[in-house]
Amino acid sequence: MTQLMNENGIRCDGRRIDQIRNVSIKVGVLKNADGSAYIEFGKNKILAGVFGPRDVHPKHMADQDSGILRCRYHMSPFSVTERKNPAPSRREIEISKVIKEALQPAVILKDFPRTVVDVFIEVLQADGGSRCAALDAASVALVDAGIPMRDIVSACAAGKVADKIVLDVNDEEDKEGQADMPVAYMPNLGKITLMQLDGILTPDEYKKCLETAIGGCKQVYEIQKKALMEKYFKNGEA
Amino acid sequence: MMEIVKRKYVIPGDVIITGPYRLEQNVYQDGDRIISTSIGISEIYENAVRVIPLSGMYIPKTNDLIIGKVIGHSSLSWEFDINSCFIGFLPAQDVFGRDYSPTKDELKARLDKGDLVAARVANFDRSRDPLLTIQDRDLGKIESGELIKIAPSKIPRLIGKRGSMIQTIEMATKAIVTIGQNGLIIVSCEDPVGLLKAIEAVKMVDAQAHTPNLTERVKSMLGVELGENNDTINE
Numbered sequence: 001m002t003q004l005m006n007e008n009g010i011r012c013d014g015r016r017i018d019q020i021r022n023v024s025i026k027v028g029v030l031k032n033a034d035g036s037a038y039i040e041f042g043k044n045k046i047l048a049g050v051f052g053p054r055d056v057h058p059k060h061m062a063d064q065d066s067g068i069l070r071c072r073y074h075m076s077p078f079s080v081t082e083r084k085n086p087a088p089s090r091r092e093i094e095i096s097k098v099i100k101e102a103l104q105p106a107v108i109l110k111d112f113p114r115t116v117v118d119v120f121i122e123v124l125q126a127d128g129g130s131r132c133a134a135l136d137a138a139s140v141a142l143v144d145a146g147i148p149m150r151d152i153v154s155a156c157a158a159g160k161v162a163d164k165i166v167l168d169v170n171d172e173e174d175k176e177g178q179a180d181m182p183v184a185y186m187p188n189l190g191k192i193t194l195m196q197l198d199g200i201l202t203p204d205e206y207k208k209c210l211e212t213a214i215g216g217c218k219q220v221y222e223i224q225k226k227a228l229m230e231k232y233f234k235n236g237e238a
Numbered sequence: 239m240m241e242i243v244k245r246k247y248v249i250p251g252d253v254i255i256t257g258p259y260r261l262e263q264n265v266y267q268d269g270d271r272i273i274s275t276s277i278g279i280s281e282i283y284e285n286a287v288r289v290i291p292l293s294g295m296y297i298p299k300t301n302d303l304i305i306g307k308v309i310g311h312s313s314l315s316w317e318f319d320i321n322s323c324f325i326g327f328l329p330a331q332d333v334f335g336r337d338y339s340p341t342k343d344e345l346k347a348r349l350d351k352g353d354l355v356a357a358r359v360a361n362f363d364r365s366r367d368p369l370l371t372i373q374d375r376d377l378g379k380i381e382s383g384e385l386i387k388i389a390p391s392k393i394p395r396l397i398g399k400r401g402s403m404i405q406t407i408e409m410a411t412k413a414i415v416t417i418g419q420n421g422l423i424i425v426s427c428e429d430p431v432g433l434l435k436a437i438e439a440v441k442m443v444d445a446q447a448h449t450p451n452l453t454e455r456v457k458s459m460l461g462v463e464l465g466e467n468n469d470t471i472n473e
Binding site for chain 2: 053054055065106108112113114115144145148187188225228229232
């Protein structure tokens with residue numbers, strides 16, 4: 001087993017326990033999509049495209065009172081070391097569902113009855129925490145598409161590695177560590193839209209882990225905000 | 239409380255202001271906080287708050303002038319692509335009059351697939367697709383002109399404050415610019431140089447809509463050419 005943390009509290013990739021990986025986001029990278037974003041979250045490289053509101057096909061899915069949200073999370077065959085079968089796996093179907101449910105409270109689709117907003121997420125290179133990175137990219141892409149939203153959804157994971165609560169677990173820590181907790185958060189409203197936990201934590205650890213993850217979400221939010229400002233308001237204040 | 243507060247760049251979730259204000263476009267209330275739902279520029283005026291969006295699709299509003307493309311027809315109505323998530327409907331009675339009969343009149347004779355039409359949104363609500371009408375002055379089939387497509391969110395900027403931007407372009411190039419609120423624009427001009435200049439000006443507004451002092455830059459871009467245009471006319 002690899003050593004996940006040395007005696008000085010430095011993790012296997014050289015980070016402190018409360019440090020997130022390098023995150024960079026680019027908005028509006030796809031010409032044919034209504035909104036798009038590209039995120040590099042550590043070694044994760046993820047592309048998100050948003051279409052809509054547009055006509056629903058198949059028609060029976062349409063809601064007469066409101067628009068609907070659909071989401072597809074997909075990993076490219078070359079995103080991991082061993083070729084991944086491009087057909088949607090059980091894991092991808094589940095992540096598509098949780099991402100959809102994490103974005104649903106943020107989007108306001110009441111004014112678009114009988115339409116759909118499609119979110120496509122393509123993982124080009126996977127590292128640990130790709131669902132959080134995918135959510136970050138998807139919510140920025142939704143803003144780029146001009147979908148009305150209550151708040152931006154920011155996501156970041158926390159976990160327990162070498163008996164310590166750490167922020168933003170990477171791939172090795174996820175596989176070898178004791179717990180992994182992805183959290184999605186709406187920073188201005190202070191509301192959690194996604195919380196999963198894989199592993200065992202004591203009630204105190206749980207509390208600390210959640211707080212750590214929310215702290216990470218707030219850091220990610222600032223990066224998302226900067227990326228949007230970069231595209232739309234390059235030329236200073238109004 | 240009537241003064242205009244400085245305009246601000248906002249993204250969804252940003253708190254614009256707290257307190258009792260009237261909510262207008264692209265904002266919602268959470269407790270006493272007024273929060274933006276879109277990326278754009280927030281404005282506070284006369285106790286009302288709104289956000290002018292910088293991205294997004296065209297949402298039909300009653301009385302909007304729009305430019306649509308015929309995508310098909312049934313025996314009673316035409317269907318229009320209006321650059322929105324909804325399809326526009328133009329009933330046959332609107333064109334043929336009340337004594338329209340599907341057995342006697344041929345819809346294709348008046349408007350065929352691919353025709354561009356200037357229309358007005360007669361009615362639109364959540365339960366039905368937008369109903370169009372061409373029963374007004376300057377409405378109907380567009381016979382000539384150059385079609386330009388820009389982002390619908392940038393139409394207000396192209397019109398400008400009390401029409402200042404569009405007047406500048408029309409006066410300088412002697413072109414006639416028909417602006418559809420859905421982001422489709424028809425430019426027609428007898429002088430080919432003026433036509434190209436007007437198209438360039440519209441595209442310039444589309445590309446730089448979010449930057450300050452845009453009217454002045456469009457003016458300087460056109461103003462130089464205006465002198466040359468006058469010369470050619472004098473010759």
